[in-house]
Amino acid sequence: MEKTHYRWMLVPTLLFLVLFIYVPVVRGGVMAFQHYNLFDLSTLRFNGVGNFISVITDKHISFAQILLNTAVWLIGSLTFQFILGFALALLLRKPFAGRGLYTAFVFYGWALSGFAIGLTWAWLFNGQAGLVNDLLIRLGVLDQPIGFLSNPRLAMMSVIIPNIWYGVPFFGIMLLAALQSVPNELYEAATLDGAATVRKFISVTVPYVKPTIVSTILLRTMWIVNFPDLIYAMTNGGPVNRTNILATQMINKVFKEYDYGQGSAIAVIIMLLLFVYAVLYLRIVEDSKEELL
Amino acid sequence: MKRRSPYPVIRFLLLALYLIAAIFPLYWIFITSLKGPKEIYTMPLQYLPNNPSLASYRKLFSFSNFSTYFRNSLVIALISSLLAMAVSIFSGFSLSRYPTKRTKGALQLVLYFTQTIPTFIIMVPIFTMFSRLGWVDRTAALMLVYVATVVAFSTIMSKGFFDRIPTSLEEAARIDGCSMFQSLWRVILPITRPGMAAIFCFAFINIWNELFLAVMLLMSNDKMTVPVALNSFISKAGISWDVMSAGIVIALLPTMIVFGFGQRYIVAGLTEGSVKG
Numbered sequence: 001m002e003k004t005h006y007r008w009m010l011v012p013t014l015l016f017l018v019l020f021i022y023v024p025v026v027r028g029g030v031m032a033f034q035h036y037n038l039f040d041l042s043t044l045r046f047n048g049v050g051n052f053i054s055v056i057t058d059k060h061i062s063f064a065q066i067l068l069n070t071a072v073w074l075i076g077s078l079t080f081q082f083i084l085g086f087a088l089a090l091l092l093r094k095p096f097a098g099r100g101l102y103t104a105f106v107f108y109g110w111a112l113s114g115f116a117i118g119l120t121w122a123w124l125f126n127g128q129a130g131l132v133n134d135l136l137i138r139l140g141v142l143d144q145p146i147g148f149l150s151n152p153r154l155a156m157m158s159v160i161i162p163n164i165w166y167g168v169p170f171f172g173i174m175l176l177a178a179l180q181s182v183p184n185e186l187y188e189a190a191t192l193d194g195a196a197t198v199r200k201f202i203s204v205t206v207p208y209v210k211p212t213i214v215s216t217i218l219l220r221t222m223w224i225v226n227f228p229d230l231i232y233a234m235t236n237g238g239p240v241n242r243t244n245i246l247a248t249q250m251i252n253k254v255f256k257e258y259d260y261g262q263g264s265a266i267a268v269i270i271m272l273l274l275f276v277y278a279v280l281y282l283r284i285v286e287d288s289k290e291e292l293l
Numbered sequence: 294m295k296r297r298s299p300y301p302v303i304r305f306l307l308l309a310l311y312l313i314a315a316i317f318p319l320y321w322i323f324i325t326s327l328k329g330p331k332e333i334y335t336m337p338l339q340y341l342p343n344n345p346s347l348a349s350y351r352k353l354f355s356f357s358n359f360s361t362y363f364r365n366s367l368v369i370a371l372i373s374s375l376l377a378m379a380v381s382i383f384s385g386f387s388l389s390r391y392p393t394k395r396t397k398g399a400l401q402l403v404l405y406f407t408q409t410i411p412t413f414i415i416m417v418p419i420f421t422m423f424s425r426l427g428w429v430d431r432t433a434a435l436m437l438v439y440v441a442t443v444v445a446f447s448t449i450m451s452k453g454f455f456d457r458i459p460t461s462l463e464e465a466a467r468i469d470g471c472s473m474f475q476s477l478w479r480v481i482l483p484i485t486r487p488g489m490a491a492i493f494c495f496a497f498i499n500i501w502n503e504l505f506l507a508v509m510l511l512m513s514n515d516k517m518t519v520p521v522a523l524n525s526f527i528s529k530a531g532i533s534w535d536v537m538s539a540g541i542v543i544a545l546l547p548t549m550i551v552f553g554f555g556q557r558y559i560v561a562g563l564t565e566g567s568v569k570g
Contacts, residue, residue: 003392003393005387005473005474006387006390006391006392007387009383009384009386009387010383010384010387010388010400012380012383012384013380013381013383013384013444013445013448014384016380016437016440016441016444017403017407017441017444017445019441020415020419020437020438020440020441020442021407021410021415021441021442021445023418023422024415024418024419024422025410025414025415025418027418027421027422028414028415028417028418031417031418031421036421087307088311091304091307091308091311092308096304102308102312104553104556105312105315105316106311106312106315107556107560108315108549108552109315110552110559111498111548111549111551111552112502112545112548112549113501113502113504113520113544113545113548114502115502115504115520115523115524116502116520116523116541116544116545117318119523119527119537119541120318120319120321120322120541121318123321123322123325123534123537123538124318124321126534128334129333129334129335129336129338131321131338133336134336134337134338137336137337138337145336162318165314165315165318168315169315173560222409226411226413226414227411228413228505229504229505232504233527247411247413250413251413251505254416254417254509255508260417260420260421263417264417264418267413267414267417270414271414274409
C-alpha cells in the first residue's frame with residue numbers, strides 16, 4: 001500500500017527519462033549503423049560499420065587530428081582548471097571579511113551560458129580590435145593586432161584559455177567544500193609533530209580531499225570532452241580543423257552535412273572512449289590506493 | 294615572538310588578481326555594448342566608454358525580433374523548470390523515503406548515469422522521433438525534452454533536501470490523519486522551500502542556456518530562443534559586435550539574476566552530489 005504510493009511518485013520522472021533520454025540514446029546507437037542522410041532519405045539503410053569507417057578514414061578531415069585535438073583540449077583545460085581551482089579553494093579556506101561575497105562573485109561563472117561565454121571570448125580575441133590585442137600592444141609585446149582565432153598555431157590555445165576561465169569555479173566550489181571538511185585537529189596534530197606547511201599539505205590535506213579530487217576529475221573529464229559549445233561559438237573547429245574536437249565534429253556532421261548516421265557514429269565513439277577512460281581511471285585510482293596502504 | 298607572516302598580504306593580492314580575471318571579460322562585453330559601432334573598432338581601445346549609450350540595444354531590438362526571442366526563452370525556461378521542479382519533488386521524496394534499499398540504490402545509479410549523457414548526443418534521434426510525430430518546431434515538445442535533460446539531477450538534489458528532514462515529522466502528520474500527499478504538501482514542502490527554489494534555479498539556468506536542441510528542434514523565426522538567435526547572428530553578414538555584445542549581455546543577465554537568488558542553495562546542492570556543468 002505504502003510502497004505503491006512511492007512507486008507512483010517515481011513514474012513521471014522515469015517516463016521523462018525513458019522517453020526523451022534512454023529511447024533516443026538507443027535510437028542513436030542504431031542510427032550509427034545506418035546510412036542516414038537528411039538530404040537523401042531514399043538511401044536510408046543499414047550499412048554495418050560503414051559510418052565508423054567513413055568517419056575514421058575521412059580524407060578532408062583527419063580523424064587522428066581530431067583525436068589529437070580532443071586530447072590537447074582535454075589535457076590543457078583540465079590541468080589548469082584543476083591547479084587554479086585548487087589554488088583558489090586553498091586561498092578561500094580560511095575565513096576573512098567578505099569571503100561569502102567574494103565566493104558568490106567568483107562562482108557566478110557557473111550560471112553563464114558556455115555559448116555566450118564563447119562569443120564573449122571570441123570578441124576578446126578579435127583580430128581587429130580585440131582586448132587581448134590591445135593589451136599586448138600597450139605592453140609592447142605586439143606591434144599590430146594578430147588573429148588569435150584565425151592563426152592555426154594560436155587557435156587551440158585561444159579556445160583553451162576561456163575554457164580554463166569557465167571551469168575554475170567548478171573545481172573551486174567542490175574542493176573548497178572538501179577542504180572545509182578536513183578536521184582542524186589533523187592540522188594541529190601535524191603542527192605538534194613539527195610538520196612544515198608543504199608537508200601538511202601533502203600528508204594531511206591531499207589524502208583527506210582525495211576522494212573529491214578523484215570524482216571531480218572524472219566528472220570534469222567527461223564534461224570537457226562533451227562540451228562543444230565554446231569552440232562552436234569561437235572557431236567552430238577552424239582554422240583548418242586545428243580546434244576541431246570529436247564533439248564539434250559531430251555537431252558539424254549534423255548541422256552542416258545533415259549526415260545523421262556519421263554524426264551518431266561519432267557520438268558512439270565519444271561514449272565508448274569515455275567509458276574506457278572511466279574504467280581505466282577508476283582502476284588506476286584503486287591500484288594506487290593499495291600501493292599507499 | 295612571532296614573526297608576522299606575509300601570507301595575508303599575498304593571499305589578498307592573489308584573490309584580487311583572480312577576481313579581476315573572473316570579472317573582466319564580462320565587464321568588457323558589457324562596456325562594448327555601451328559603445329558606438331565606430332568606437333569599438335578604434336585602437337587603442339577605450340576602457341571606459343566615451344559616450345555610453347543604449348543605442349546597440351535599440352538596434353538589436355529593432356533589427357531583429359529580439360523581444361520575441363527573449364519572451365520565447367523566458368516562457369520555455371520558466372514552464373519547463375517549474376514542471377521539472379514539480380516532477381522531481383515527487384521522485385526525490387519517493388527516493389528519499391523508498392522502503393526497499395536495492396531498488397533505491399539501483400534508481401540512484403540510473404540517475405547518476407543519466408548525468409553523464411550529454412544533450413548533443415540525443416539531439417539527432419530526438420529530431421527524427423519528433424519529425425515522425427509532427428512535433429518538430431513545437432515549443433511544447435522542446436519543453437518536454439528540456440524537462441528530461443534536467444530531471445535526473447533535479448531528483449538527486451531534491452532527494453538530498455528531503456533526506457535532511459526527519460521522517461518523524463510526516464509520521465506525526467499521519468497520526469493526525471493526513472494522507473501521504475497531504476503530509477508532503479502541508480508539512481514537508483513548506484520546510485524545503487529553499488531547496489525547491491534551488492532546483493528551480495538550477496533547471497532554469499540549464500534550460501535558458503541550452504543551444505543545440507533548440508537549433509535542431511525549432512524552425513520558425515518567431516519561435517527561436519535567445520541562444521538560437523545569437524547563433525543565427527554569427528552567420529548573418531554585417532552583424533557588428535556592438536549589436537552582438539548587446540545580445541550577449543541579454544543572454545547572460547537572466548541566469549545571473551536567477552543564480553543570485555539561488556546561489557547559496559545551488560552551491561550546497563552541487564557539492565552534495567554529482568554535478569552537471
